[in-house]
Amino acid sequence: MNRTSGTPPLDGVRVADFTWVWAGPFCTLQLAHLGAEVIRVETAGRPCVTRLLPPWPDGQPGVNRSGYFNQYNQGKRSIALDLATEAGLEVARDLVRTSDVVVDNFAAGVMERLGLGYEACRALREDVVVISLSGYGATGPEHGYVSYGPAQVPLSGFSSVTGYPGWRPMHVGISYGDPTAGLHGAVAILAALLYRRRTGEGQFIDLSQWESTMTLLPEAILAETLGAGAPERDGNHDALWSPHGVYRCRGEDRWVSIAVATDDEWRALARLALPDLEGDRAHASGVGRKANEAEIDRRLGVWCAEKTREDVTEALQALGVAAFPVMDARDLHDDPHLSERGYWVELPHDEVGVRRHAGIPYRLHGTPLAVHRAAPCLGQDTSAVLREILRYDEARIRALQDAGVLR
Amino acid sequence: MRVLDCGTFVAASHAAKQLADLGAEVVKVEPPAGDGTRARGPFPGGTFDPEASGLFLYLNANKRGITLDLEKPESRPVLDRLVAASDVVLHDVAPDRIAARGLEADRLLELQPSLVVTSITPFGLDGPKSGLRAHDLNLWCAGGIAFLNGGGPAAADLPPLKVYGQQAGFQAGLNASVASLGALLAAQQSGHGQLVEVSTQECLVSILELAFEHYPYMGISPSRLGRKPIQPLDFLQCKDGWIYICCVEEHQWRTFLELVGSPEWGEMEIFGDRLQRGTNWDALEIFLNEIAAEWTVEELYHAAQARRIPFAPVSTMGDLLASKHLQARGFFATVESPRGHAVTVPGAPYRHARTPWRLRRRAPALGEHTDEVLRHLGYDASELERLRASGAIG
Numbered sequence: 001m002n003r004t005s006g007t008p009p010l011d012g013v014r015v016a017d018f019t020w021v022w023a024g025p026f027c028t029l030q031l032a033h034l035g036a037e038v039i040r041v042e043t044a045g046r047p048c049v050t051r052l053l054p055p056w057p058d059g060q061p062g063v064n065r066s067g068y069f070n071q072y073n074q075g076k077r078s079i080a081l082d083l084a085t086e087a088g089l090e091v092a093r094d095l096v097r098t099s100d101v102v103v104d105n106f107a108a109g110v111m112e113r114l115g116l117g118y119e120a121c122r123a124l125r126e127d128v129v130v131i132s133l134s135g136y137g138a139t140g141p142e143h144g145y146v147s148y149g150p151a152q153v154p155l156s157g158f159s160s161v162t163g164y165p166g167w168r169p170m171h172v173g174i175s176y177g178d179p180t181a182g183l184h185g186a187v188a189i190l191a192a193l194l195y196r197r198r199t200g201e202g203q204f205i206d207l208s209q210w211e212s213t214m215t216l217l218p219e220a221i222l223a224e225t226l227g228a229g230a231p232e233r234d235g236n237h238d239a240l241w242s243p244h245g246v247y248r249c250r251g252e253d254r255w256v257s258i259a260v261a262t263d264d265e266w267r268a269l270a271r272l273a274l275p276d277l278e279g280d281r282a283h284a285s286g287v288g289r290k291a292n293e294a295e296i297d298r299r300l301g302v303w304c305a306e307k308t309r310e311d312v313t314e315a316l317q318a319l320g321v322a323a324f325p326v327m328d329a330r331d332l333h334d335d336p337h338l339s340e341r342g343y344w345v346e347l348p349h350d351e352v353g354v355r356r357h358a359g360i361p362y363r364l365h366g367t368p369l370a371v372h373r374a375a376p377c378l379g380q381d382t383s384a385v386l387r388e389i390l391r392y393d394e395a396r397i398r399a400l401q402d403a404g405v406l407r
Numbered sequence: 408m409r410v411l412d413c414g415t416f417v418a419a420s421h422a423a424k425q426l427a428d429l430g431a432e433v434v435k436v437e438p439p440a441g442d443g444t445r446a447r448g449p450f451p452g453g454t455f456d457p458e459a460s461g462l463f464l465y466l467n468a469n470k471r472g473i474t475l476d477l478e479k480p481e482s483r484p485v486l487d488r489l490v491a492a493s494d495v496v497l498h499d500v501a502p503d504r505i506a507a508r509g510l511e512a513d514r515l516l517e518l519q520p521s522l523v524v525t526s527i528t529p530f531g532l533d534g535p536k537s538g539l540r541a542h543d544l545n546l547w548c549a550g551g552i553a554f555l556n557g558g559g560p561a562a563a564d565l566p567p568l569k570v571y572g573q574q575a576g577f578q579a580g581l582n583a584s585v586a587s588l589g590a591l592l593a594a595q596q597s598g599h600g601q602l603v604e605v606s607t608q609e610c611l612v613s614i615l616e617l618a619f620e621h622y623p624y625m626g627i628s629p630s631r632l633g634r635k636p637i638q639p640l641d642f643l644q645c646k647d648g649w650i651y652i653c654c655v656e657e658h659q660w661r662t663f664l665e666l667v668g669s670p671e672w673g674e675m676e677i678f679g680d681r682l683q684r685g686t687n688w689d690a691l692e693i694f695l696n697e698i699a700a701e702w703t704v705e706e707l708y709h710a711a712q713a714r715r716i717p718f719a720p721v722s723t724m725g726d727l728l729a730s731k732h733l734q735a736r737g738f739f740a741t742v743e744s745p746r747g748h749a750v751t752v753p754g755a756p757y758r759h760a761r762t763p764w765r766l767r768r769r770a771p772a773l774g775e776h777t778d779e780v781l782r783h784l785g786y787d788a789s790e791l792e793r794l795r796a797s798g799a800i801g
Contacts, residue, residue, distance in 0.1 A: 180578075224724035337534045
């Protein structure tokens with residue numbers, strides 16, 4: 001299927017990346033994956049939040065040592081720039097002048113205050129695509145509100161419908177709005193690049209993280225608007241399919257997921273695990289099984305308890321029933337399937353050595369994608385970018401260094 | 408841009424929705440029995456109706472719809488003509504059924520060399536687990552996210568907890584739309600199409616935030632049983648509902664204490680910094696809930712935000728639909744069902760200044776555009792009749 005092996009899709013596209021934390025960097029990570037040259041503009045005085053969070057090798061903190069930063073900034077370059085100085089802003093403007101795309105995820109209005117809003121960028125480069133991934137969007141009465149990743153989950157409605165039955169609202173395990181907004185941002189940018197190729201025109205894109213997250217809750221929102229009643233928090237259960245749960249297996253905190261969507265899958269499961277129910281008419285339909293779900297869960301729990309999650313998975317998969325272990329970080333790290341698929345990225349990094357990072361979840365068979373370098377140390381590429389891309393001479397770079405602008 | 412959506416459930420339909428929302432002409436191909444999401448609801452008034460399933464109406468607005476039974480040999484020439492007229496084909500057919508449905512990438516690329524063929528599967532097209540079956544719950548567990556969510560150390564008996572909805576499918580769809588648009592840019596440049604392969608499990612492993620890297624960096628597998636290291640970052644109960652409070656920075660905590668009139672707590676050693684507040688959260692939570700009980704959610708949310716503290720309401724669906732902010736931005740849109748129900752749906756999360764999003768058409772009734780689309784491909788009435796008699800179209 002490798003009939004061509006051309007350059008990656010965004011080869012030659014340059015991205016001025018003013019993002020930080022997770023949503024914005026996850027957006028520009030997609031562009032880097034697709035072959036764009038992504039240049040992160042950082043400031044040593046206020047490093048990216050993810051540079052300050054664990055995990056760090058040996059538990060020793062350091063701005064270049066965080067696995068969180070290093071995961072989501074693979075393949076990018078980093079320049080250090082003090083944007084509180086006019087000289088620093090001038091370098092930023094020169095970068096915009098030579099960039100196809102400008103991305104930020106500050107609160108609405110911050111880029112304008114820096115003199116780097118859309119109109120200013122457009123004056124520097126007529127056909128530039130500018131996207132701002134703010135928490136609440138650029139307009140509306142709450143546009144200036146502060147938005148942190150963990151708070152987007154409850155704000156967007158996810159917490160009110162996620163949780164164990166009878167419990168309080170719950171989180172979902174990750175700051176789910178961030179990567180979702182990052183992916184929507186990448187979609188919006190790619191569409192704008194297609195439009196620019198056709199018309200020669202750039203544009204401004206206003207993306208709201210809150211809205212982005214809500215687009216993944218259509219079932220709950222439509223249940224309300226269609227008068228079906230908003231869903232109750234119901235653990236791992238499904239509104240229609242049954243059984244549908246996560247069951248404890250042998251071992252310490254080891255679990256397996258089992259999901260039955262069709263009556264055929266149910267009969268296969270029952271034949272093996274609950275043989276007295278296989279032909280039982282009361283359990284033949286999803287509606288019937290939902291009515292007796294607590295008892296089915298209890299009995300499946302007993303059936304799983306003495307088996308390993310691998311044994312349960314193998315036995316049920318052999319019958320065409322969807323079962324899979326609940327994976328933790330170590331399970332994923334050691335998983336032969338992911339290794340065999342070549343999913344992981346392991347590249348040398350000056351301060352953390354070679355470590356395993358999650359790779360690119362989409363494969364382009366004709367124009368193969370790859371991460372070509374580990375995440376940058378803070379400001380690692382400042383001189384190179386100023387020299388090679390902005391065409392500054394050595395004296396100018398030295399003067400900026402001496403003035404303390406390049407940090 | 409012309410797109411053929413051969414999705415069977417959520418993932419490929421969601422990818423095709425992204426392209427439809429960006430203005431592509433999308434044809435949704437359903438089996439004569441209807442797409443899987445037609446049976447999912449939610450339904451108006453809770454009554455089953457495959458022409459009014461909320462999930463289907465949402466995923467397939469802005470698309471036309473045809474029926475075509477890809478498992479029947481008589482359908483193959485129709486598929487091939489559709490493919491020849493498309494720029495992108497998206498599907499989420501299981502690896503062992505791809506050939507039976509005529510969707511092998513090699514074959515499609517012979518028919519249309521600049522085609523982008525995007526295949527979304529649970530575990531990818533190769534590798535030892537590529538043949539396994541998985542529904543959304545299984546994938547959420549396979550991707551490692553479920554293991555991170557639960558009731559904390561006091562609820563070790565409760566299982567790892569999934570998020571609400573078909574989120575594995577939505578994430579795979581978003582990744583597929585990113586990759587497909589990338590491949591489309593490449594195809595426009597070079598004239599060469601290609602196969603785009605998306606593994607849903609890999610999409611989810613790529614959004615584990617800082618959890619996965621804990622293992623290669625520190626030998627740790629984070630779990631739902633861990634205590635939150637820093638607080639407050641939690642749910643409190645107000646007079647009339649729940650609020651999420653978030654004081655990551657010291658100044659946010661101090662400002663919050665001033666807001667609620669308890670600045671003296673800032674001096675208490677056991678709550679001295681965010682780590683201590685994490686360690687002593689059980690005690691702190693009781694105090695904070697007493698305070699929260701004196702406020703409504705709206706009051707505390709807006710008062711905190713006015714002081715730049717990033718609190719958020721725990722929005723119910725009703726709250727979202729009533730939000731003045733979202734109304735001012737015109738986020739929600741209304742679309743009809745084929746039965747005439749007015750349905751309010753989430754709009755697009757992005758606003759392109761030059762190319763604004765529009766809801767151009769409602770989701771199709773089953774087979775609504777079969778004749779229209781096939782006639783456009785050159786089929787006449789007698790050929791349509793023959794196809795219908797064979798069961799290839801509905």
